[in-house]
Amino acid sequence: MSLSSRHLLGMQGVSRNDIQLILDTAITFKEVLERPIKRVPTLQGKTVVNLFYENSTRTRISFELAEKRLSADAVNFSVSTSSVSKGESFKDTIKNIEAMKVDMIVVRHAAAGVPHYLTQISDSNVINAGDGIHEHPTQALLDMYSIRERLGKLDGVKVCIVGDIAHSRVALSNIFGLKTMGADVSVCGPSTMIPKQMDELGVKVIHNIDEAIQENDVLNVLRIQLERKAREYFPSIREYHKYFGITEDRLAKNGKDIVILHPGPINRGVEISSEVADGPSQIILNQVTNGVAVRMAVLYLLGTQN
Amino acid sequence: MKIALKNVILFNPDQKLNKKSNLLITDGIISKIGSLNSEDLKNCQVFEFNDKYCVPGLFDMHVHLREPGREDEETVVTGCNAAAKGGFTGIACMPNTEPAIDSAEIVSFIKQKAKDHLVDVYPVAAATMGRKGETLSPMSELVEAGAVAFTDDGVAIKTARILKTALEYSKMFDTPIIEHCEDESLAGGAMNEGLNSTLLGLPPIPSVAEDLIVSRDILMAEYTGGKVHIAHISTKNAVELVRQAKAKGINITAEVTPHHFHMTDDAVQTYNTNTKMNPPLRTSKDVEAIIEGLKDGTIDCIASDHAPHSLEEKEMEFEYSPNGILGLETQLGLALTELYHKHILSFEQLIEKLSINPRKILKLKVPKFEIGEKANFTIIDTDEVWSVDIKKFKSISKNSPFHNRLLKGKAIAVINNSLFFLNEKFHSI
Numbered sequence: 209m210s211l212s213s214r215h216l217l218g219m220q221g222v223s224r225n226d227i228q229l230i231l232d233t234a235i236t237f238k239e240v241l242e243r244p245i246k247r248v249p250t251l252q253g254k255t256v257v258n259l260f261y262e263n264s265t266r267t268r269i270s271f272e273l274a275e276k277r278l279s280a281d282a283v284n285f286s287v288s289t290s291s292v293s294k295g296e297s298f299k300d301t302i303k304n305i306e307a308m309k310v311d312m313i314v315v316r317h318a319a320a321g322v323p324h325y326l327t328q329i330s331d332s333n334v335i336n337a338g339d340g341i342h343e344h345p346t347q348a349l350l351d352m353y354s355i356r357e358r359l360g361k362l363d364g365v366k367v368c369i370v371g372d373i374a375h376s377r378v379a380l381s382n383i384f385g386l387k388t389m390g391a392d393v394s395v396c397g398p399s400t401m402i403p404k405q406m407d408e409l410g411v412k413v414i415h416n417i418d419e420a421i422q423e424n425d426v427l428n429v430l431r432i433q434l435e436r437k438a439r440e441y442f443p444s445i446r447e448y449h450k451y452f453g454i455t456e457d458r459l460a461k462n463g464k465d466i467v468i469l470h471p472g473p474i475n476r477g478v479e480i481s482s483e484v485a486d487g488p489s490q491i492i493l494n495q496v497t498n499g500v501a502v503r504m505a506v507l508y509l510l511g512t513q514n
Numbered sequence: 515m516k517i518a519l520k521n522v523i524l525f526n527p528d529q530k531l532n533k534k535s536n537l538l539i540t541d542g543i544i545s546k547i548g549s550l551n552s553e554d555l556k557n558c559q560v561f562e563f564n565d566k567y568c569v570p571g572l573f574d575m576h577v578h579l580r581e582p583g584r585e586d587e588e589t590v591v592t593g594c595n596a597a598a599k600g601g602f603t604g605i606a607c608m609p610n611t612e613p614a615i616d617s618a619e620i621v622s623f624i625k626q627k628a629k630d631h632l633v634d635v636y637p638v639a640a641a642t643m644g645r646k647g648e649t650l651s652p653m654s655e656l657v658e659a660g661a662v663a664f665t666d667d668g669v670a671i672k673t674a675r676i677l678k679t680a681l682e683y684s685k686m687f688d689t690p691i692i693e694h695c696e697d698e699s700l701a702g703g704a705m706n707e708g709l710n711s712t713l714l715g716l717p718p719i720p721s722v723a724e725d726l727i728v729s730r731d732i733l734m735a736e737y738t739g740g741k742v743h744i745a746h747i748s749t750k751n752a753v754e755l756v757r758q759a760k761a762k763g764i765n766i767t768a769e770v771t772p773h774h775f776h777m778t779d780d781a782v783q784t785y786n787t788n789t790k791m792n793p794p795l796r797t798s799k800d801v802e803a804i805i806e807g808l809k810d811g812t813i814d815c816i817a818s819d820h821a822p823h824s825l826e827e828k829e830m831e832f833e834y835s836p837n838g839i840l841g842l843e844t845q846l847g848l849a850l851t852e853l854y855h856k857h858i859l860s861f862e863q864l865i866e867k868l869s870i871n872p873r874k875i876l877k878l879k880v881p882k883f884e885i886g887e888k889a890n891f892t893i894i895d896t897d898e899v900w901s902v903d904i905k906k907f908k909s910i911s912k913n914s915p916f917h918n919r920l921l922k923g924k925a926i927a928v929i930n931n932s933l934f935f936l937n938e939k940f941h942s943i
Binding site: 220298299317319320322324325339341342343374377380403405408409 | 704708709712714715716717784785826829830831834
């Protein structure tokens with residue numbers, strides 16, 4: 209079995225078979241992560257460049273660990289240490305990196321479409337680690353893996369993505385992936401943070417968080433990006449927390465078992481209360497562990513294609 | 515010097531003229547129309563055109579020449595060469611140069627650069643100093659130097675207050691204020707707001723950003739009695755607003771680009787930077803409204819918004835790439851292919867929108883087929899099928915999304931200022 213594409217640019221258009229293959233392969237790698245020696249020789253001799261044009265801690269470390277545990281040679285590139293600050297164009301940077309004979313490029317960039325552009329100017333396998341507000345496919349895959357691990361399935365599972373849908377690459381990738389896998393997807397947040405076209409994607413829009421809790425099996429709670437322009441879209445953090453924050457009281461009031469995901473980093477007291485973030489419903493740290501396994505699966509499947 | 519053009523169809527809606535004939539041109543002036551005798555043909559170079567249309571020279575009223583400032587992308591002369599190849603004998607050039615066209619010296623500088631060319635260049639000057647929307651440009655001086663209109667181009671005139679002043683002041687010369695209609699507070703995105711921007715994760719520009727300024731400008735044109743010309747109209751609502759304003763007798767005109775009359779934001783799906791423009795490509799509903807607007811005359815003319823950019827500016831991340839594409843060398847082909855051959859516009863309507871109306875908006879003389887008139891016209895083969903090849907462009911820049919596109923119809927020759935452009939070359943006549 210192999211993937212039908214040479215790259216993972218986004219979840220849009222990725223088939224059910226491919227997603228299934230990645231998630232199933234990740235099970236094996238999760239088992240590797242439980243061993244005392246967490247390393248397999250699968251990608252020995254392959255070179256992977258982690259090209260991070262935007263700050264990231266967990267995604268970069270997760271990829272780097274995944275690469276090392278597959279015995280690939282991992283090289284990190286980040287903007288502050290690169291010649292980008294000397295004015296080199298993106299294309300020239302890529303051409304130079306390619307000239308050093310690399311096999312795969314993991315890219316994060318603040319501009320949407322950069323992974324697509326990368327495939328046009330490079331021969332390497334490209335993995336999108338987040339492009340602007342477009343897609344973050346490995347996050348969606350690890351979210352799906354984590355939901356499936358907890359609930360045993362994705363088909364028919366009701367998932368609501370909560371928060372700033374319009375400016376989230378996690379939301380879009382989750383929507384595409386989950387829908388392909390047969391989940392029932394809705395979104396919940398202030399109307400200023402939900403694109404008008406959600407119905408065209410077959411996604412239900414909810415503006416009442418209690419309703420979202422009652423109707424769903426899973427909440428994927430997005431980070432409110434305080435550092436971005438998100439603050440323009442709602443009156444105050446206080447108001448956001450009051451009407452959309454996930455709190456213990458709210459979960460208790462709706463008296464229901466629910467699984468809570470969060471892609472991190474968490475703003476405690478904003479989109480989620482500390483009690484919930486550390487409570488029994490959440491699987492936030494499982495997501496982080498699963499992230500390494502899922503990324504190993506993606507790297508393995510792309511790196512061992514002919 | 516004498517040349518004869520044999521078997522051309524003289525076509526000028528402004529003269530209600532549509533007839534097969536021959537033209538004799540002596541020293542750039544029409545000296546005879548009709549059958550030519552042996553005396554006429556003595557010492558005369560004869561060109562056979564086999565029933566091709568000969569129309570008043572095409573005019574593009576929205577062209578960005580990059581001189582002064584970015585001569586690596588386009589100069590006055592290379593832009594004029596591209597215009598001639600595209601079938602145009604006149605162009606109006608926009609003031610977003612560096613420095614902006616906000617002084618008589620720069621107007622004269624551009625006119626000087628174009629002095630000996632076949633293509634007439636009419637600078638459109640900045641409405642405000644440095645296009646900053648604060649202080650009115652020296653409009654009287656600019657008009658005296660040869661400016662034919664005013665615009666802050668690339669942006670709308672910043673405030674209603676300065677727009678009001680600009681419209682009131684420019685009334686003295688009866689020149690239009692050309693507006694790039696986009697609300698500043700809603701600007702800054704990379705593509706049209708809609709399903710595609712959501713799917714592509716690109717920062718959006720809502721269509722209402724255009725509609726708001728079109729509304730403002732219409733109201734201000736009505737209030738002041740000034741003349742407003744809407745550049746590159748792109749939304750359904752804007753077309754409707756202009757239609758209503760015209761019905762009320764408000765002094766307003768509008769142009770559309772070839773890309774806006776036939777492309778939608780679906781073209782952005784590959785993140786091709788040559789589909790990035792401002793206004794952005796919109797939806798099929800907008801394109802349908804534009805087609806209606808072209809048919810019923812709401813949209814007066816077709817203009818290219820020819821915007822040269824260097825390769826390195828377009829070979830980059832979509833969001834960071836500058837807006838705009840080339841247009842001069844593909845405009846006529848696209849208009850013939852997408853509007854004339856698809857029976858959306860008649861040939862007469864097409865020539866009105868590509869030659870007569872833009873000249874009238876800018877109060878320039880429309881060339882005529884009459885003895886004693888200056889020869890200023892374009893010869894068009896409406897049926898030749900050709901493939902766009904950016905490598906053959908006369909423009910220095912190559913940023914066109916139409917590379918390898920098959921088009922039906924093109925200009926085969928242009929004549930103006932005693933110069934004849936035929937087979938890729940300029941000939942003195």
